[in-house]
Each structure stands twice: as C-alpha cells, then as structure tokens.
Amino acid sequence: MRHLLATLLSCVALASCGVRQAPNEIVVQRFFGTCKAEYGNRTDVENAEGECGIMTTLINRFSAENPDVKVRVSPVAWPGYNQLAAQLASGDPPDLVTMHLSAISDYQSRKLLEPLDKDLRAVGVDPNGFTAASLVSVSKQGQIYGLPIDNWAPLWHINMNYFRQAGLVKDGKPILPRSPEELLAHARQFKQATGKPYFVQALANERAAYTRNLYTLLMQQSVDFFADPQQVKLQSPETKQVVAMFRQLYVEDLTTKNQDYAAATNGFINGAGGVYLVGTWMIGDFDAESRKAGRPLTNGYAVMPWPQLYARDATFIDGHAWVMPVRDRTPRQRDAVFRLLKFLADHDFEWSRTGHLPAYKAVIESERFNALPHRSEIAKIATTGMPLPSAVQRQFPVQDIIGEEMAAAITGHKTVDAALADAEHRVNDLLFHLL
Amino acid sequence: MTTQLSSGAVGRGLGDRVILAATIALAIVMVLPMLWAVGLSLKTNAELLVDTNSVLKAPWTLRNYYDILIGSGVFRWLLNSIIVSVGMSLGVLALSSLAGYGFARLEFPGRNVIFVLVLFGLAIPEQAVILVRHQLFSDLNLHNTYAGLMLPGMSAPFGVFLMTQYFKAIPTEVDEAAMLDNASRFKIFWRVLLPMTLPAQATLGIFTFLHAWNDYWWPLVSGTNEQMYTLTVGIASTQMNFAESAGLGYLMAQAVFAGLPILIVYMFFQKYIVRAVSGAAA
Numbered sequence: 146m147r148h149l150l151a152t153l154l155s156c157v158a159l160a161s162c163g164v165r166q167a168p169n170e171i172v173v174q175r176f177f178g179t180c181k182a183e184y185g186n187r188t189d190v191e192n193a194e195g196e197c198g199i200m201t202t203l204i205n206r207f208s209a210e211n212p213d214v215k216v217r218v219s220p221v222a223w224p225g226y227n228q229l230a231a232q233l234a235s236g237d238p239p240d241l242v243t244m245h246l247s248a249i250s251d252y253q254s255r256k257l258l259e260p261l262d263k264d265l266r267a268v269g270v271d272p273n274g275f276t277a278a279s280l281v282s283v284s285k286q287g288q289i290y291g292l293p294i295d296n297w298a299p300l301w302h303i304n305m306n307y308f309r310q311a312g313l314v315k316d317g318k319p320i321l322p323r324s325p326e327e328l329l330a331h332a333r334q335f336k337q338a339t340g341k342p343y344f345v346q347a348l349a350n351e352r353a354a355y356t357r358n359l360y361t362l363l364m365q366q367s368v369d370f371f372a373d374p375q376q377v378k379l380q381s382p383e384t385k386q387v388v389a390m391f392r393q394l395y396v397e398d399l400t401t402k403n404q405d406y407a408a409a410t411n412g413f414i415n416g417a418g419g420v421y422l423v424g425t426w427m428i429g430d431f432d433a434e435s436r437k438a439g440r441p442l443t444n445g446y447a448v449m450p451w452p453q454l455y456a457r458d459a460t461f462i463d464g465h466a467w468v469m470p471v472r473d474r475t476p477r478q479r480d481a482v483f484r485l486l487k488f489l490a491d492h493d494f495e496w497s498r499t500g501h502l503p504a505y506k507a508v509i510e511s512e513r514f515n516a517l518p519h520r521s522e523i524a525k526i527a528t529t530g531m532p533l534p535s536a537v538q539r540q541f542p543v544q545d546i547i548g549e550e551m552a553a554a555i556t557g558h559k560t561v562d563a564a565l566a567d568a569e570h571r572v573n574d575l576l577f578h579l580l
Numbered sequence: 581m582t583t584q585l586s587s588g589a590v591g592r593g594l595g596d597r598v599i600l601a602a603t604i605a606l607a608i609v610m611v612l613p614m615l616w617a618v619g620l621s622l623k624t625n626a627e628l629l630v631d632t633n634s635v636l637k638a639p640w641t642l643r644n645y646y647d648i649l650i651g652s653g654v655f656r657w658l659l660n661s662i663i664v665s666v667g668m669s670l671g672v673l674a675l676s677s678l679a680g681y682g683f684a685r686l687e688f689p690g691r692n693v694i695f696v697l698v699l700f701g702l703a704i705p706e707q708a709v710i711l712v713r714h715q716l717f718s719d720l721n722l723h724n725t726y727a728g729l730m731l732p733g734m735s736a737p738f739g740v741f742l743m744t745q746y747f748k749a750i751p752t753e754v755d756e757a758a759m760l761d762n763a764s765r766f767k768i769f770w771r772v773l774l775p776m777t778l779p780a781q782a783t784l785g786i787f788t789f790l791h792a793w794n795d796y797w798w799p800l801v802s803g804t805n806e807q808m809y810t811l812t813v814g815i816a817s818t819q820m821n822f823a824e825s826a827g828l829g830y831l832m833a834q835a836v837f838a839g840l841p842i843l844i845v846y847m848f849f850q851k852y853i854v855r856a857v858s859g860a861a862a
Contacts, residue, residue, distance in 0.1 A: 178819050180820075222816035228801060232804045234718060235714065
C-alpha cells in the first residue's frame with residue numbers, strides 16, 4: 146500500500162510539472178519551421194538560406210548581441226492560429242507572434258493585440274518607412290498593430306523557353322496580355338506552338354489561389370467588392386467575367402488540371418506549362434533550377450506581377466507581420482520585445498532574400514535588393530499591391546469559400562451565376578455570425 | 581461420404597487460396613504507401629522538388645532523420661508523449677476498473693442512472709466540449725502541465741463500460757468465497773477480481789495508449805509551450821511552409837519517425853492488440 150501511495154504521489158508531482166517564464170525572457174512564437182541541425186547556433190545571417198534559415202540566424206544573432214535578454218523561440222505548425230487562440234483564451238499568449246497581415250483584423254477587432262506605434266517610434270522604427278502595401282496592412286483604426294515582415298503576392302512565374310517557342314518574347318522580355326481577350330489569345334497561341342497548357346495551377350488543395358487571382362482582377366477593375374466589410378458583393382458583371390475567363394481556360398485545356406500544390410510545382414519545374422500562378426516564395430527555387438543545365442527552365446525563367454488586364458495596375462497582396470498579444474509583461478520583457486522588433490526591422494533586407502517583398506521603402510529602393518535575381522521586376526508590387534480592406538475579418542475562411550465556389554464554376558459543377566451566388570451567401574453568412 | 585469430404589476439402593482449399601490472395605493484395609495496397617513514404621524519407625528535399633520518382637534511384641540519404649534528431653526537441657517531445665500516454669493509460673485503467681467494479685458489484689441509489697449518464701459520454705464528440713474544457717483547465721492553471729495533457733483522456737466512458745461488462749461476467753460466487761475467507765471489499769477487488777480482468781485491462785490499456793500517442797487536437801491547444809509539446813505536435817511544428825513540395829523528404833521522415841514507436845509497441849504487444857481488436861469486435 147505504501148508503494149502504491151508513493152507511486153501516486155510521484156505521479157501527481159510529475160503531472161503538475163510545467164514551464165514558467167523568467168522575468169527577462171520573451172517568448173517568440175513563429176511559423177517557418179525549424180532547422181536547428183543546419184542553423185541551430187549560427188549567427189551568420191548573410192550566409193543563411195530560406196525562410197527558416199534566415200529567421201533562425203536572425204534571432205540567434207539578436208540573442209548573441211543582447212545577452213541580457215533570453216529569447217525562447219516556440220515554433221508552431223503553420224499557421225499556428227489554433228494554438229494562439231488557445232493561448233489567448235487561457236491568458237498565456239507569447240510575447241511576439243508571426244501573423245499573416247490578413248489575419249490581424251481577427252485579433253485586433255477583439256482587442257487582443259497591442260498597438261505598437263509609440264514604442265516602435267521610441268526605438269527608432271518609423272512606420273512612415275513601411276512600404277504603402279505594408280503600412281495599410283498593419284494599420285487598423287489609425288494605429289499600427291504589427292511590425293510588417295514582408296509582402297507576398299500571386300505572381301506569374303514564366304518558362305521563357307516555351308514563351309520563346311510560342312513567339313511571346315520581345316527584347317528578351319515575356320509578352321504579357323493586356324486584356325482578358327488577349328490573355329485567351331496568348332494562351333491559345335502558346336498551346337498551338339508548344340502543345341502545353343499556358344497556365345500551371347495548383348487547384349486541388351490550394352483553392353485560395355483562385356480567390357487571390359479573382360481579387361487581383363477585381364482590384365484592377367476598381368470593383369469595391371468589400372465596400373461593407375461585413376458583406377461581400379460577388380454577383381457583379383465584372384466578377385462573372387473573370388470567373389468565365391478562368392472557366393474558358395479550363396474548358397479549352399489551356400491550364401493544367403487536378404493538380405495539388407506539390408504536383409503543380411513539380412510540373413512547372415519539369416516543363417508542364419508556360420506560366421505558374423504562385424507566390425513570391427518560389428523565386429529562389431525556380432531561379433536555382435534555371436541555372437542547372439539541361440532542364441526545362443535552363444536559362445529560361447522570368448517572374449512578373451499579374452499583368453494589367455484592366456484600367457488599373459493592381460495586385461492583391463498579403464504578407465507576414467510580428468504582432469504583440471495583450472498580456473502583462475515586466476518592463477524588461479517589454480524593453481526586450483521592442484529591441485528585438487527594432488533588430489528585425491533593421492535586418493529586413495536579409496529576409497527579402499527569401500523571395501518575399503521587403504516591408505520597408507528603404508530596402509525595396511536599395512541597390513542590393515534590386516541586385517537580387519528578379520527582384521527589380523516585382524518591386525513595383527510594393528506600390529501596386531492592395532490588401533483587402535483592413536476591417537474585413539476571417540479572410541482565410543473567406544478565401545477558402547470563394548475558392549471552392551470558383552472551382553465549382555470553373556470545372557463545370559455549377560454555373561458561374563450559381564457559384565457566385567453561393568459564394569456570396571456563404572461568405573456573408575460567415576461574416577454575419579461573427580462574435 | 582469420402583467423395584463429399586474430399587470435394588469439401590478441395591472447395592475449402594480453393595476458398596482459402598482466394599482469401600489468401602485477396603489478403604495479400606489488400607496488404608500490398610496497405611503497405612505500398614508506407615514503403616513509398618519510407619523511400620521518400622531517404623531522399624533530399626531538393627531532389628524531390630524536381631522529381632518524386634527519384635525515390636527509385638540512388639543516392640539515398642539519412643540526412644532527413646539526422647535533421648529530426650539533431651534539429652529539434654524531439655527527445656523532449658518523445659519523453660512527453662511517453663509520460664502522457666503511459667500516465668493516461670494508467671489513469672484510465674485505475675478509474676475504469678474502480679468504476680466498472682462499482683457499477684457491476686455495488687448496490688447504491690441511482691446506479692443505473694449514473695451508468696447511463698456515463699454512457700452518454702460515448703455519444704459526445706470531443707469537439708463539442710473542447711471550448712468549455714479549455715476554459716476550465718485555464719481557470720485551474722493546468723495548461724502546459726502533464727496533468728493538463730492527461731486528465732481529459734482519463735474520463736473514458738468506453739473504459740467504464742468495458743470494465744463493467746467484464747466484472748459482470750465474473751460469477752459473484754468468487755466474491756462470496758473471498759468474503760468467507762474474511763477478505764475486505766477492497767481486498768476482493770484488488771487481489772481477487774482485478775487479476776481476473778487482465779485481458780480486458782490489456783485491451784483498454786492498449787487502446788488508450790494508442791489514442792493518447794496519436795492525439796493531436798488537445799495537446800495542440802493545451803500544451804502550447806514548446807517544452808510541453810507531445811511528439812505529434814512537436815513534429816508538426818518543425819515543418820516549413822509548403823512542406824509538401826519544398827520539404828517532402830523531411831516531411832516523410834517525420835511521418836516515419838512518429839510512427840516508429842507505435843510500430844515497436846505493436847511488435848511487442850501484437851498478440852494482445854489482435855486479441856483486443858477481435859475481442860472488441862465480438
């Protein structure tokens with residue numbers, strides 16, 4: 146019986162074990178994965194590669210330069226919002242969190258994030274130095290709720306070897322369409338010349354891509370589809386025209402079909418089509434592929450923002466930011482948080498090597514940024530990039546709903562009219578029932 | 581008679597062969613994706629980004645496994661998973677045995693009503709109570725503790741039901757004989773009846789262990805501190821964005837690594853698991 150009691154007491158003691166935060170310790174919760182095997186103790190940010198490598202070495206260097214601060218990095222499974230919601234509910238959120246710009250509204254509207262303006266300025270980070278796209282994304286009700294890390298946008302990754310074959314290259318630059326009609330004409334011309342589809346698209350598990358393209362083409366027509374942040378309007382003639390164009394591309398086999406993200410990426414690398422519609426983050430991989438001999442992309446890779454098909458040059462953008470959840474902090478912790486934010490802001494160029502667009506005007510205008518491969522072609526997104534209105538909440542599920550319905554229309558399971566009516570109804574229902 | 585027997589034997593032989601062939605075919609269907617995952621885990625991410633069929637060609641590498649072992653807190657997470665799974669299994673066994681004994685052997689007011697209430701638990705999905713439970717654990721400061729990770733799984737209506745049925749199946753004469761020998765109620769439970777329920781305990785223990793080991797949802801929202809991650813949550817946290825294309829080899833190595841302990845458990849307890857599954861089916 147004594148043994149049983151001792152065992153039980155040991156179990157209770159073990160069960161109550163947990164982790165407590167030291168007064169000089171800050172918890173930094175982020176996605177981007179872990180890569181400690183390669184970058185665990187390294188501080189040479191300049192030599193690091195990829196999102197994980199650069200972020201890990203950045204924080205390592207900050208820790209090395211600030212020995213009085215203990216930074217505990219807590220990586221989370223992408224995107225980490227379930228964990229964050231749980232932490233906020235239990236009153237134990239981290240000190241800094243990576244957050245998509247499009248998700249900030251969800252937390253800021255419930256007063257779960259701290260405004261950062263005053264403290265950022267105090268440590269020498271001036272929000273006026275953010276790019277227009279970044280500034281508007283972190284600004285809510287006249288205050289700054291995040292330190293922007295970057296912007297990303299759907300881009301046209303182009304196989305120039307096929308474009309050349311299709312007669313769509315002039316002066317070494319890809320000839321891009323300037324209207325929906327021209328886009329269809331180019332796609333047909335491309336297919337006829339190469340036998341390949343014009344577009345490579347990841348649609349099987351990445352339907353948000355449809356939505357981002359739709360947003361872009363509506364923004365180019367200056368359609369204010371979220372005039373009321375709680376009510377989307379998707380049954381306009383402009384929206385129908387865009388969806389009908391994607392449907393036409395699908396019907397005429399001018400796009401790859403039924404591919405998930407991995408298959409589409411793999412397909413583009415192996416020459417499955419002319420234009421891969423995917424974000425900024427793939428530039429490095431495709432550029433590396435173009436430098437290998439005997440590959441479909443060898444010496445034949447270009448990347449461009451969405452071409453201007455309508456009156457306005459605009460591209461839907463999202464991005465990442467550091468946000469600071471509301472919680473009690475010691476003065477030392479608060480000081481450490483803003484020192485780290487200042488450090489990260491000062492090193493934004495390093496982050497831009499990932500392929501993402503810098504969040505700071507000074508970096509995007511710098512020679513060293515424009516000297517990076519293909520960056521000068523996409524730099525204009527810093528001014529033409531547009532997020533959804535900052536008051537729109539639940540942007541991730543909204544993207545999914547619209548993408549699902551667009552997929553139904555494009556593949557012919559629903560008419561365009563029915564799909565857009567359903568999308569509008571479902572999104573508005575979601576937004577109506579927000580707490 | 582002889583003719584009948586031999587034709588029956590031939591028929592049974594043919595039937596057996598058909599069943600065997602079907603079983604082998606199904607086994608191949610089941611095993612191939614796992615072998616493919618193992619193969620992918622032995623290739624570099626860069627190679628797989630270009631061509632996943634490269635899995636069939638050398639070179640292969642253990643780099644992804646090295647990255648898991650060196651590049652993360654995997655041993656801490658492994659320890660956490662062991663503590664949580666073993667702790668939860670022991671807790672479920674203790675509570676379910678006591679409750680099962682009570683429902684099967686003791687007369688007390690409201691016994692049937694309480695038993696039905698316990699059984700209602702089988703019909704309520706975890707998702708329906710997770711918010712309230714999270715708030716409760718938050719108020720009790722139990723998040724990011726082993727207790728917080730273990731306690732929810734210890735309320736096991738299936739375990740109570742199983743043990744109740746098992747205790748009921750043991751003749752009451754056994755208790756009466758022990759009482760004649762002057763044994764107390766607890767002694768009868770502890771020394772006489774409990775050893776007789778070992779097969780049921782094994783079934784329940786194995787199922788609970790497997791459930792606790794594979795659980796993702798509750799550990800994700802309760803053990804939010806990296807030091808308290810279980811293996812499932814920890815391994816997921818190491819994935820880069822778009823791991824399915826840019827980090828496929830590492831992703832597959834994670835899947836293989838996370839499955840290994842369960843495979844080892846299965847190898848050691850195969851007999852009990854098969855018995856448990858067939859017993860549960862019966």
